[in-house]
Amino acid sequence: MTTKTLGTRAVTRPVEAGSTTACAACGLPVKFKAKARLTQVIANVYVDGHWDRVEHYHSECYETVGQPYGSAA
Numbered sequence: 001m002t003t004k005t006l007g008t009r010a011v012t013r014p015v016e017a018g019s020t021t022a023c024a025a026c027g028l029p030v031k032f033k034a035k036a037r038l039t040q041v042i043a044n045v046y047v048d049g050h051w052d053r054v055e056h057y058h059s060e061c062y063e064t065v066g067q068p069y070g071s072a073a
């Protein structure tokens with residue numbers, strides 16, 4: 001699957017306390033857990049060269065959907 005879009009980048013970040021963002025892959029919240037050092041993938045999505053939106057993924061989900069924005073840095 002090639003959905004490579006110019007300018008779109010994905011990065012890995014720790015999940016922050018209070019985060020309630022829904023995962024773009026599974027729809028469940030990307031929740032902070034005190035006992036687990038979870039990471040999320042944040043993708044700044046560009047459409048036609050213009051910033052369009054931010055998508056959040058559980059790190060596992062991002063792998064599952066085949067890393068649509070490339071490997072997360």
Ligand SMILES: [Zn+2]
Binds near residue numbers: 023025026027061
């Ligand atoms: Zn998910």
